[in-house]
Amino acid sequence: MWFQHTIKFRQLHTTTNLLLLSLAVADFLVGLLQMPLVLLQNQGCWFLGDIMCVVHYFFAALLVNISVGSMVLISVDRYIAICNPMFYTTRVTLTRVKLCVCLCWLCSTVQSSWIFRDVLKQPDMYITCYGSCVVVVGFAEGFVTMIATFLGPILVISVLYLRVFVVAVSQARAMRAHVAVVTVERSQTVKTMKSEIKAARTLGIVLVVFLLCTCPYYCFAAAAETTLVGASSSVIVIWLFYLNSTFNPVIYVFFYPWVRKTIKHIFTLQIMQPGSREVSVT
Numbered sequence: 689m690w691f692q693h694t695i696k697f698r699q700l701h702t703t704t705n706l707l708l709l710s711l712a713v714a715d716f717l718v719g720l721l722q723m724p725l726v727l728l729q730n731q732g733c734w735f736l737g738d739i740m741c742v743v744h745y746f747f748a749a750l751l752v753n754i755s756v757g758s759m760v761l762i763s764v765d766r767y768i769a770i771c772n773p774m775f776y777t778t779r780v781t782l783t784r785v786k787l788c789v790c791l792c793w794l795c796s797t798v799q800s801s802w803i804f805r806d807v808l809k810q811p812d813m814y815i816t817c818y819g820s821c822v823v824v825v826g827f828a829e830g831f832v833t834m835i836a837t838f839l840g841p842i843l844v845i846s847v848l849y850l851r852v853f854v855v856a857v858s859q860a861r862a863m864r865a866h867v868a869v870v871t872v873e874r875s876q877t878v879k880t881m882k883s884e885i886k887a888a889r890t891l892g893i894v895l896v897v898f899l900l901c902t903c904p905y906y907c908f909a910a911a912a913e914t915t916l917v918g919a920s921s922s923v924i925v926i927w928l929f930y931l932n933s934t935f936n937p938v939i940y941v942f943f944y945p946w947v948r949k950t951i952k953h954i955f956t957l958q959i960m961q962p963g964s965r966e967v968s969v970t
Contacts, residue, residue: 703785704765708940710789711758714751715933722748723930734821738811741821746804749833753796755933756841759894761788766891767848771855799836803829830909838906845895853892893939901932 725744728734734741765785769776807813807823814822825833904925 703780703782704762704769706782706785706789707758707762707765710792711755711762711936714754714758715936717747718751718755718930718933722751726926726930729821742804742807742811742823744821745823746800746808749803750796750800751933752929753799753837754793755936756837756898757792757796758789759891759898760841760844761785761792762891763845763848763852763895767852770852799832803833834906834909838902842895842899849892849895856889890939894936897935897939898932901928901935905929 722744725736728736729744736744765780768780772779801808803825804823814824905928908925
């Protein structure tokens with residue numbers, strides 16, 4: 689539903705919302721395609737065949753890569769908007785953002801194809817009995833995945849967000865010091881800056897939730913070679929991993945009034961009325 693908001697309402701056609709759209713599509717596909725298959729797999733018997741087993745794992749890796757890549761792009765967007773606001777409109781254009789989103793999806797597809805290159809050619813190479821769905825990832829592929837989808841993005845986002853936090857705090861202090869003497873033009877600038885700081889704070893919450901949801905999975909994966917972990921534990925960490933895609937829309941619904949307004953327009957069928965694309969939702 690999140691991506692419906694951005695597509696339908698013309699007022700939401702901005703560079704930041706385009707990045708949010710990429711994240712929303714990945715989250716939506718996780719809920720639509722991956723969660724039902726995980727539930728089916730947990731029942732103990734996989735009856736969709738070897739090819740669908742590989743496709744299931746392939747899309748799992750693909751959507752995770754896209755989600756993480758989108759969060760990195762959003763953090764870069766917030767960094768430029770807050771730390772270099774004078775250059776934001778010239779550096780961050782719709783064309784460049786569209787290109788970055790396309791590259792994110794393309795690179796994610798290439799990486800996922802490389803990780804599962806062997807099983808994509810021979811889907812049943814790790815299947816030992818009927819009804820099982822097993823894919824083995826080698827050490828090199830697992831190491832690259834750990835760096836590309838967890839450690840690397842977390843490092844980039846954390847460094848950018850730390851810089852954003854420092855600048856946001858200094859700007860907030862400056863706004864409080866001059867709030868009583870601002871002009872109308874300055875008031876608009878203050879309002880815009882508050883919006884940027886709020887967006888950065890929301891990104892910080894999304895990052896914390898991402899860490900809480902994914903850390904158990906990657907810790908489990910790193911220890912799997914030397915530690916025997918019960919099946920129930922693996923199911924829990926996998927579900928927690930996928931629940932991150934559920935939490936992201938909830939966070940944005942809670943922090944952004946325009947998301948709640950667009951949801952209301954959709955469920956009350958006001959989007960079917962003529963001229964609904966031009967409705968103000970901010």
